[in-house]
Amino acid sequence: MKELIIADSNIPFVESMFKDMAKVCLLDSSLINNKTVQDADILLVRSVTRVGKELLNGSRIKFVGTVTSGYDHIDLDYLSSKGIKFFYAPGCNSNSVAEYITAALLFLHRNYNINLREISLGVVGVGNIGSKVVRKAKALGVKVLQNDPPLQRKTGESGFVQLDDLMKCDIITLHVPLTFEGDDATYHLFDEERISAMKPGSILINTSRGSIVETEALLKALGSGHLCTAVLDVWENEPEINTDLLSMAAIGTPHIAGYSVEGKINGVIMIYNAVCTYLNVNPNWNPEGKLPPPQVSEIKINRMEGDDQNLIYNVVQQCYSIENDDKNFRKLLDMNAEDGKEYFNKLRKEYPVRREFAATSVEVAESVSHIGKILNGIGFSVKQKIT
Template sequence: MIKIVVESHIPYIKGLLEPMARVEYLDTCEITAAAVRDADALLVRTRTRCDASLLEGSRVGFIGTATIGTDHIDLDYCRERGIEVVNAPGCNAPAVAQWVHAALGCWLGQMPVPVHGPLTLGVVGVGHVGSIVARWGRELGYRVLQCDPPRAAAEGSEGFVTLDQVKAQSDVVTFHTPLTHEGQWPTFHMCDAQFLAQAPRLRLVMNAARGAVCDNSALAGWAGDVAIDCWEHEPAIDRQLLAKALVATPHIAGYSSDGKHRGTAMVVEALNRHFGFHARPVQAQAPASGASQVTLERIMRSYDPMLDTARLKACPHDFERLRNNYDLRPEVM
C-alpha cells in the first residue's frame, strides 16, 4: 500500500487519504530522512526543508506543499529525480489581503498626523495576493501604485510603475513578492537601508511576503512604522523590530479557514491525479478571488491584528506555538 507522510499541522486533511493509503502524521521535527525513506509521497508546509538531506535514498515521488511558496523545496533536485512538486498558489491570497488592510486600518486609526489627500499605497508584487490588495485599496479610496517588473516586462508597462516611483511617491509600501537571490529582479533585501533612505514620503512598511524581502535590521533602525508578519530567521525574530512594530504577527497573515481549505484541497486534488485516488476534500466557502466589494469597516470587523500582536509581543519565544495553534479566522465575505 502507498505510504504518505503528512505534516501534522496541515488542517482539514485527516481521514481523507486513509482509505487509499497508509498515512503517518508527523510533527515538523519528526519528518526526517529515516521517517520518509519508505514513503511514496510527502505533504508539508513551509517549515520542512525538502532537499537531498531529507530525500536521498527515499522512494518519494510526490511532494505537496499546502502553501503558496516553494522556497523550502529544492526544485532542481526534485526535477532531476523525477519527483513531482505541487504547491497551492493563491490559496491564502484573500486572507493576506485581509491582514494587510486590517493592519493598514489600525495604522490609520492611531496616526497623530493624517495623510494629506488620498493615501498612496505602493504594492510591490502584483500576483495573487498583490492583485487583491491593490483592488481593495482602490475600492477604499487609496491611490494605488502597482510595481511588478516581471509582469511589466511580459505584459507591457501600462498600469505598472517602477520601484523608484514607489519609493518616491508612496506613503505606505506593502511587499508581495517571492524571495529570490539571483536573476534580473532579485528580491532579497529589496527593502533595505538604501530603499528607506530614498523614500521621503514613506511612513509605513508592511511585509507579509517573505521575511528576507525586507532587511529586518534596517527596519528596526528606521524612523517610520512597520507592520510585519514574515520575519527573517523565524522563529528567532529580531526583538528590536518586534518592540518597534505597530503590527507584529507570527507568520499567520494567510491563516484563514477558507485559505487552509483551499490549500489542502489543491494538494489533495494533485495527489488524486498522481496516484489515481478519489479523495474528496472540503471546499472553501469564500471566493478565491477575494470579496468583490469591501469597506474598511467590514475588513476591520472581520479581523483585529492587534490581538495577535499583543500575544506575540508578550511571548516572542512562543512564535512557533502561536503559529501552529492559530485559531483560523474567516475571510471577508
C-alpha cells in the same frame, strides 16, 4: 498495496481526504526527518519543513506537495535530479493576506490618524496576492501605485511604475517571492539604499518573506525616524526573530497573514487534487459543511456612527482583530531566544479559527448603502435591508 503518505499533522482534513486512497501517517513537523520518511511514497508539508537531500536521501518518496503559496523551503533542483514530482499551491491564501493588509490599513487609520482617502499605497508585486490588495485598497478609497517588472514584461500592460517612482508613496506593501538571482532578484530588495529612498515618515508593510527586507537597514530607518513605523508578518531567520524590530513595529505577527481557514483549505484542496492526478484517482472530497462557523455570522448597520472609515474598521474588527495577533506575539519580547523560537512556532501551530470576510453577512440600511459598497469591495457578503 496502498501508497504511504507522510503528512504534517497541522494540515487540516488531510487524513479524511486521503484515507480511502492511501495509508496516511500524520507527524508533527518536528518529527518529519530522514528516518521517519524513509518508507513513504508521498510527503505533504508546510513551510516549516525544509525539503531537500538531507530530508529525502535514501527514501522512496516520489511526490512532494506543500500546502503553501511559496516554495523557498523546497530544493527544487534536488527533487528534479531524483525524478520526484513536486506541487505547491500558488495563490491559495492570497485573499487571506489581502484581508490582513486591509485590517492593517484600517488599524493605521485608527491609531496613526491616517485618512485613507488622502494617502498613496505602493504595491510591490501584483500577482495573486498583490492584485487583491490593489482591489481592496481601492475599495477603501486609497490611491494605489503598482510595481511588478516581470508581470509588466509578460503582459505589456501599462499602469505599472518603476520601483524608484514608488518611493514617494505614504505606505509601501511587499508581495513578491524570495529570489536570489537574475534581474528581478528580491533578496534584500529593500536594503539601506532602498529604504533611505522611501518618503520620510512613510510606512513599510511586509507579508511576503522576511529576507525581502534587510533587518538592520529597517532598524536604522525606524530608529532614526526616517520611517514612521512598519507592519511585519515575516522576519529574517524565522523563528528566531529580531526582537528589537518587533518592539519598533506598529504591528508584528508570526507569519500568519495567510492563515485564514479558507486559505489553508484552498491549499489542501489544490494538493489533494494533484495527488489524485498522480495516483490516477477521481477526487471526491469537498469542504462543504466541514468549515467552522465565522466568529460573527451577521452584522447589521442601520446608521452612521462616526466617520465611514471608523465604521469599516469596527466591522472588520468583529471578524478579524489584527491587534489581538500583535498583542499575543509581543509576549515573545519577555522570553529568551530559545523560548521565543518555540513560542513563534506555537502561535502558528495553534492559530485560532479565522474565517474570511465573505463568511460574514452584512445587512445595511438604505441610508448607509455607500458603506455596503465599500464592505462588498473588501470582501464581505452584503445585502440591503428591506424596509
